[in-house]
Amino acid sequence: MSNPRYPLVLLPTPCHRLDRASAILGVELWIKRDDLTGFAGGGNKGRKLEYLIGQALADGIEVIVSCGALQSNFLRQLAAACSCAGIHAVAVVMEEPFEYGPAPFEGIGRENGNVRLDQLFGLEMVEIENNTWDHLFDEMERVASEFESRGKKVMRIPVGGSAWQGAYAFAEAAEEVREFGFDEIIFASSSGSTQVGLAYAFAGSPTKITGIACDPEPELPNDFANLAADLDAALGRSVGLQASDFHFDLGYVGDGYGIPSEAGNEALTWLARTEGILLDPVYSAKAFSAIIDRAKRDELPGKILFWHTGGVPALFADHPSGVN
Numbered sequence: 636m637s638n639p640r641y642p643l644v645l646l647p648t649p650c651h652r653l654d655r656a657s658a659i660l661g662v663e664l665w666i667k668r669d670d671l672t673g674f675a676g677g678g679n680k681g682r683k684l685e686y687l688i689g690q691a692l693a694d695g696i697e698v699i700v701s702c703g704a705l706q707s708n709f710l711r712q713l714a715a716a717c718s719c720a721g722i723h724a725v726a727v728v729m730e731e732p733f734e735y736g737p738a739p740f741e742g743i744g745r746e747n748g749n750v751r752l753d754q755l756f757g758l759e760m761v762e763i764e765n766n767t768w769d770h771l772f773d774e775m776e777r778v779a780s781e782f783e784s785r786g787k788k789v790m791r792i793p794v795g796g797s798a799w800q801g802a803y804a805f806a807e808a809a810e811e812v813r814e815f816g817f818d819e820i821i822f823a824s825s826s827g828s829t830q831v832g833l834a835y836a837f838a839g840s841p842t843k844i845t846g847i848a849c850d851p852e853p854e855l856p857n858d859f860a861n862l863a864a865d866l867d868a869a870l871g872r873s874v875g876l877q878a879s880d881f882h883f884d885l886g887y888v889g890d891g892y893g894i895p896s897e898a899g900n901e902a903l904t905w906l907a908r909t910e911g912i913l914l915d916p917v918y919s920a921k922a923f924s925a926i927i928d929r930a931k932r933d934e935l936p937g938k939i940l941f942w943h944t945g946g947v948p949a950l951f952a953d954h955p956s957g958v959n
């Protein structure tokens with residue numbers, strides 16, 4: 636397997652106990668700080684991009700085309716990684732991609748936040764009307780083909796960096812925490828490479844890997860299983876994870892993807908005021924709301940790790956109503 640790596644992030648990220656939160660919640664709670672990667676505002680995508688950009692450079696890629704929500708954390712980090720590597724980054728975006736029809740409430744806002752940083756990092760953004768995720772993927776393909784028809788060597792990176800290289804990065808990241816002996820690792824899950832990588836590395840071990848859904852899509856574990864099969868193929872292994880092997884908790888999504896939830900906002904405020912740690916309203920706050928809820932129900936036995944996947948710049952997106 637050839638898996639070239641382009642260094643971007645400071646590893647290992649810190650992993651530490653949350654003393655005040657543990658005392659108040661009555662649990663043994665630790666945190667893995669992928670919000671502190673030291674790269675482009677932090678977040679779980681930096682790890683994935685080391686391998687995705689490594690591949691792009693090895694293949695002599697001139698243009699990377701991807702897609703996502705307007706306030707995507709992945710696109711912000713992709714833009715920065717591409718600037719560092721001298722590759723042109725293009726992203727097709729929608730303010731609110733959806734799966735089952737438009738959500739009834741507004742999302743986190745379209746100005747500032749990640750969008751401001753995308754401009755700083757030099758991302759070429761192609762914004763289209765709100766529509767389904769599948770429509771977004773089709774538009775991404777159209778834009779990529781256009782660049783190819785102009786003679787450019789193009790790499791397509793799926794939403795969230797969830798190609799096998801992204802999952803590989805998280806299988807590797809798992810080794811940074813194995814020695815702590817956690818009973819459960821809990822984190823925000825969406826395009827899947829974070830969950831696939833961690834589940835892959837801990838397959839057959841007593842450590843439970845729990846992704847908290849940020850999209851209201853119960854069928855996402857089928858995509859996770861496909862990604863795990865791609866990882867198996869790339870590594871020449873046969874871990875053979877199936878959709879049913881993924882613990883994907885849909886209980887904390889709220890009204891939809893990109894729509895902050897009341898419990899998520901409460902969790903965000905609580906952690907900020909208890910530990911001085913910032914979360915984001917779309918992903919990590921919803922995941923942390925699961926921790927608070929399960930702690931209150933006495934459903935968090937043992938030593939628990941919250942894997943902070945970043946996203947903090949989204950906190951600074953301007954919402955038309957003034958609240959996120």
Ligand SMILES: Cc1ncc(COP(=O)(O)O)c(C=O)c1O
Pocket residue numbers: 678679707708709795797823824825826827828829830915918919944945946947
């Ligand atoms: C802050 C944050 N947390 C979690 C996730 C989900 O990670 P994954 O796409 O690997 O499932 C994302 C994805 O965009 C994210 O930006």
